[in-house]
Amino acid sequence: MPPTRKPDQTAPAPVSPTGVEMPLPDGAPDPRAQAGDVLTSPQGVRIPDTDHSLKAGPRGPVLLEDFHLREKISHFDHERIPERVVHARGAGAHGTFTSYGTAGNITRAAVLAEKGLETPVFVRFSTVLGSRGSADTVRDTRGFAVKFYTKEGNWDLVGNNIPVFFIQDAIKFPDIIHAGKPSPTREIPQAQSAHDGFWDFVSLHTEATHHTLWNMSDRGIPRSYRTMEGFGVHTFRLVNADRETTLVKFHWKPVLGVHSLTWEEAQIAAGVDPDFHRRDLADAIEAGAFPEWELGVQIFPDTEEETYEGIDLLDPTKIVPEEMVPVQPIGKLVLNANPQNYFAETEQIAFCTGHVVPGIEFTNDPLLQGRNFSYLDTQLTRLGGPNWPQIPINRPHVAVNDNHRDGFMQQGVPVGEAPYLPNSIDDGSPQPADFEHGGYVNVPRQVEGEVARGVPSSFDDHFSQPAMFYASLSDVEKTHTIEAYTFELGKVYEQEIKERTLGILAKIDSDLCEKVAAGLGLPVPDGKPVEHLPPSPALAQVKPDSFPIAGRQVGVVAGPDADLAGIAALRSALEDEGAQVKVIAPHGGTLGKGKNQQVVERTVVTARSIEFDAVVVADGAPKDSDIKSVVLLQEAYRQLKPFAAWGDGAEVLTSAGIDVDGPGVLTGKTADSLAKDLVAALGRHRVWEREELVTASAVPPAS
Ligand code: HDE
Numbered sequence: 105m106p107p108t109r110k111p112d113q114t115a116p117a118p119v120s121p122t123g124v125e126m127p128l129p130d131g132a133p134d135p136r137a138q139a140g141d142v143l144t145s146p147q148g149v150r151i152p153d154t155d156h157s158l159k160a161g162p163r164g165p166v167l168l169e170d171f172h173l174r175e176k177i178s179h180f181d182h183e184r185i186p187e188r189v190v191h192a193r194g195a196g197a198h199g200t201f202t203s204y205g206t207a208g209n210i211t212r213a214a215v216l217a218e219k220g221l222e223t224p225v226f227v228r229f230s231t232v233l234g235s236r237g238s239a240d241t242v243r244d245t246r247g248f249a250v251k252f253y254t255k256e257g258n259w260d261l262v263g264n265n266i267p268v269f270f271i272q273d274a275i276k277f278p279d280i281i282h283a284g285k286p287s288p289t290r291e292i293p294q295a296q297s298a299h300d301g302f303w304d305f306v307s308l309h310t311e312a313t314h315h316t317l318w319n320m321s322d323r324g325i326p327r328s329y330r331t332m333e334g335f336g337v338h339t340f341r342l343v344n345a346d347r348e349t350t351l352v353k354f355h356w357k358p359v360l361g362v363h364s365l366t367w368e369e370a371q372i373a374a375g376v377d378p379d380f381h382r383r384d385l386a387d388a389i390e391a392g393a394f395p396e397w398e399l400g401v402q403i404f405p406d407t408e409e410e411t412y413e414g415i416d417l418l419d420p421t422k423i424v425p426e427e428m429v430p431v432q433p434i435g436k437l438v439l440n441a442n443p444q445n446y447f448a449e450t451e452q453i454a455f456c457t458g459h460v461v462p463g464i465e466f467t468n469d470p471l472l473q474g475r476n477f478s479y480l481d482t483q484l485t486r487l488g489g490p491n492w493p494q495i496p497i498n499r500p501h502v503a504v505n506d507n508h509r510d511g512f513m514q515q516g517v518p519v520g521e522a523p524y525l526p527n528s529i530d531d532g533s534p535q536p537a538d539f540e541h542g543g544y545v546n547v548p549r550q551v552e553g554e555v556a557r558g559v560p561s562s563f564d565d566h567f568s569q570p571a572m573f574y575a576s577l578s579d580v581e582k583t584h585t586i587e588a589y590t591f592e593l594g595k596v597y598e599q600e601i602k603e604r605t606l607g608i609l610a611k612i613d614s615d616l617c618e619k620v621a622a623g624l625g626l627p628v629p630d631g632k633p634v635e636h637l638p639p640s641p642a643l644a645q646v647k648p649d650s651f652p653i654a655g656r657q658v659g660v661v662a663g664p665d666a667d668l669a670g671i672a673a674l675r676s677a678l679e680d681e682g683a684q685v686k687v688i689a690p691h692g693g694t695l696g697k698g699k700n701q702q703v704v705e706r707t708v709v710t711a712r713s714i715e716f717d718a719v720v721v722a723d724g725a726p727k728d729s730d731i732k733s734v735v736l737l738q739e740a741y742r743q744l745k746p747f748a749a750w751g752d753g754a755e756v757l758t759s760a761g762i763d764v765d766g767p768g769v770l771t772g773k774t775a776d777s778l779a780k781d782l783v784a785a786l787g788r789h790r791v792w793e794r795e796e797l798v799t800a801s802a803v804p805p806a807s
Pocket residue numbers: 188189190191194228229230246247248249262263264269273274275277335336337338453454455471472474475478479480482483
């Protein structure tokens with residue numbers, strides 16, 4: 105008998121747009137479930153041997169009549185679909201969104217308005233520039249796309265982790281992406297902006313300045329998808345039950361706080377673990393440390409000017425500081441299940457900005473208007489035809505009766521004679537729904553103007569908001585931003601491009617401009633910073649606040665003679681807070697016996713600094729550490745991670761050149777005595793006080 109395989113997934117219900125499925129005889133399994141115990145062909149024929157092709161004799165030619173060979177190879181030949189033009193590299197998860205009901209007065213969309221309503225969601229995070237196989241930790245914008253399967257149809261909020269965009273008009277999208285993608289001649293560099301093309305474009309097209317500055321700040325290298333903010337970017341129009349409108353900007357606030365990698369971590373991870381963010385998301389969910397965000401809105405009156413205190417709400421290169429208009433929480437997102445199949449779910453999900461539900465409308469933001477065309481259009485090529493809404497991950501969780509018919513890969517078997525309206529043959533069905541019956545009826549909007557390719561003059565200010573953003577950063581973040589510009593421009597060949605960029609930086613901040621110029625060895629250009637709004641503390645991510653440590657990784661260096669009871673105690677204290685402990689030892693397997701036995705999760709060969717948020721050395725850990733352990737400790741120290749050591753574990757730190765009296769190094773006699781302080785240190789993300797001591801800055805001081 106072949107071994108029995110019991111797949112945990114049940115067959116997706118084969119529902120067609122008209123709600124009719126091809127009837128299978130009673131008890132017949134759905135072929136799409138891949139659920140039988142015996143290997144078959146796609147036609148259900150049982151296959152005796154899938155390892156050898158059918159030949160005329162063991163040394164003879166392969167026979168064309170081998171239908172199993174042909175079907176197997178042919179299906180394999182067509183396994184790939186075109187990757188996304190942008191945001192090709194991504195990771196996703198299932199979850200729920202629960203409304204607080206606080207938006208009930210501004211929108212009639214039940215997903216936001218009904219207190220306590222739980223709506224299933226699928227979220228896909230992504231990088232923008234890289235191909236599907238590129239590294240997760242490159243410096244880039246991250247996508248934050250949420251599909252809400254609401255009871256009024258699907259709503260897609262397709263946002264980013266940066267609240268502004270490079271361009272103000274969708275017509276420029278091919279230009280910025282062609283500039284950022286690898287050079288068309290050699291197709292390098294992959295997934296990064298540190299090249300002439302990108303800097304050529306953004307230095308000429310100065311409306312990109314704000315977004316570029318965010319990319320060069322620590323926001324461009326998030327620690328995890330779980331520690332990213334998300335933004336809807338555009339201003340949307342919400343409509344309540346009385347058909348009153350307000351303008352809003354959407355914000356996702358991570359419960360774990362906003363936290364980024366250091367540049368060193370990002371670069372090491374890109375080589376050592378290119379799946380760093382993807383792994384982190386899946387591991388956290390599997391461990392029960394479910395990532396959470398609050399959805400909030402900034403609310404603006406819907407006036408004729410569509411501006412707030414002089415800030416044009418239709419300009420996607422502008423934000424409204426939270427100090428001027430606070431973000432009001434309206435619901436919570438929890439990601440609680442990993443996809444079962446990457447391709448079927450994460451790859452095939454199709455987001456469209458045009459997917460909105462009654463109560464959520466668009467504004468005239470020219471970027472948003474263009475996106476509404478692009479996303480629908482791109483799915484036709486990517487998913488091979490117009491029936492992609494029938495793919496399981498894309499199906500709405502409500503009845504669909506759209507009169508759409510035929511096309512590639514039609515899965516439904518529609519019934520009825522009249523897929524048109526009006527009709528009398530099918531009793532006039534399906535009936536359009538008016539406002540009272542939940543129809544998507546637009547709020548009337550006046551539109552008039554001269555036909556021209558114009559831009560409002562309020563879009564012309566390209567520098568005051570970047571200047572405000574830079575002024576709002578903490579000192580540590582400013583240093584990192586200076587280093588990022590110096591690195592990226594240091595990779596640019598054309599002198600003219602570097603000079604042009606320095607000219608832009610001069611308008612933002614003198615210190616930024618001078619230090620980058622010094623790093624590049626170029627003269628500081630003329631020009632002085634523009635005036636800007638007061639700094640917005642909400643924009644800085646390094647703050648004294650403390651955050652939950654769920655899903656954080658703590659590496660414990662140990663060996664056969666280590667205090668295993670101490671490790672067990674520390675593990676339990678950290679796990680109580682949702683953090684995870686990984687024991688690192690010279691060899692794999694287990695350490696010790698009995699109740700304190702420890703499984704070795706990482707060996708000295710497989711461990712690297714980047715995967716730990718804190719490093720602990722156990723009492724009794726080997727003193728004759730090899731070079732890999734020393735590298736691990738030194739890197740983690742440089743990356744400002746909290747350290748702890750108990751008993752003679754401190755000697756291991758000292759011999760690796762780490763000052764045990766330095767900031768963020770906890771020492772004590774027992775593991776117990778360290779746990780509380782270690783939890784507190786992890787909650788502050790990094791030991792920022794150490795930055796000055798360890799940064800051999802890549803940037804020489806400005807003269
Ligand atoms: Fe996108 N964008 N975009 N974009 N975008 C796509 O759609 C496009 C923009 C964003 O995980 C594509 O299905 C145009 C802003 C995310 O599947 C494509 C313009 C923001 C994702 C497309 C923009 C985004 C995409 C490629 C200028 C943040 C990944 C594949 C008007 C608010 C969604 C696809 C996922 C994907 C077009 C600008 C976010 C080609 C024309 C602004 C998160 O349709």
